[in-house]
Amino acid sequence: MNKKVTIPAILAVSVFAIAIASFSPTSVLAEYGDYKIPDINGSITVSDSDYYGLEEISLADAMTIAQDSVQDSNAIWGKLQVIQGYLVYKVGLLSDDDMYYKVIIDAGDGDVLYISDGKSKDSWKNSDKSGKWKDHYADLTPEERELKMKQWGEVKDAFFALSIDERAKMIMHFMSMKGQWEGLSDDEKNTKKQEMKQMIEDLLPLSVEEKTEKLREYVNSL
Incomplete structure (x- = not known):
């Protein structure tokens, strides 16, 4: 070949x-796309759909913070979006024991706003x-x-x-x-x-x- x-x-x-x-x-994204998060308090309030350029940390920063929040994990994807009126990064993680997590990171100060329960492979x-x-x-x-x-x-x-x-x-x-x-x-x-x-x-x-x-x-x- x-x-x-x-x-x-x-x-x-x-x-x-x-x-x-x-x-x-x-299957991962489709199966685990629906989940509820508690109320969050972000640092960047967004009312306009055109929010690109308002973030104060990069996607790489958010992925690093997310990885550090879940032991023995790696970031496999992430995106900038608005949740509950706040600008955040949503990052997907895979841990060494094959558990999948979603983490919400504040796009302004980098605070971890939410970590989902793990979902098994x-x-x-x-x-x-x-x-x-x-x-x-x-x-x-x-x-x-x-x-x-x-x-x-x-x-x-x-x-x-x-x-x-x-x-x-x-x-x-x-x-x-x-x-x-x-x-x-x-x-x-x-x-x-x-x-x-x-x-x-x-x-x-x-x-x-x-x-x-x-x-x-x-x-x-x-």
Whole structure:
């Protein structure tokens, strides 16, 4: 198999890295998207939808603070948003024991405003959403599926091998692509999905070190 991976392939990886921990690109965020938080008191009150530029700390800062708030965890995604009228960062964490957390960080003073209870990886794998991902490899033998899971675990390791600044830069770029994606037609989206699927399949056989290097090359190209 040709192990040459182009920069666009790494762009595809950034899509999966947002929720990489469960070997399912969609199940984590979809399954754990609904949760209630107590009343919070932030330092930046926002009444306008155009709030970009009002934050006083960076996404990388927020990811670092969130990681420090949950022992033995790594930030896998984050975004700036308004919650209860306050400007905050919402950060997703994965702990070493495969528990997923959401942390709310004040975008002004960096205070930790909320830490969710952890959600186990097993609960993600048993969700209806994750079934779609399992179906993607349904025609593989048990040994082949085990290899795929190992390779996805290595993508996770490669992503976590990046610095917080590198991860934040990749996430911010991915988020900026969202508007472009929504502007595509259904046919264009399907074509892109197939291209990304093939590029990811080309990436998976690489070693952890090679995966990490490709991710870093992509971040440096932004």
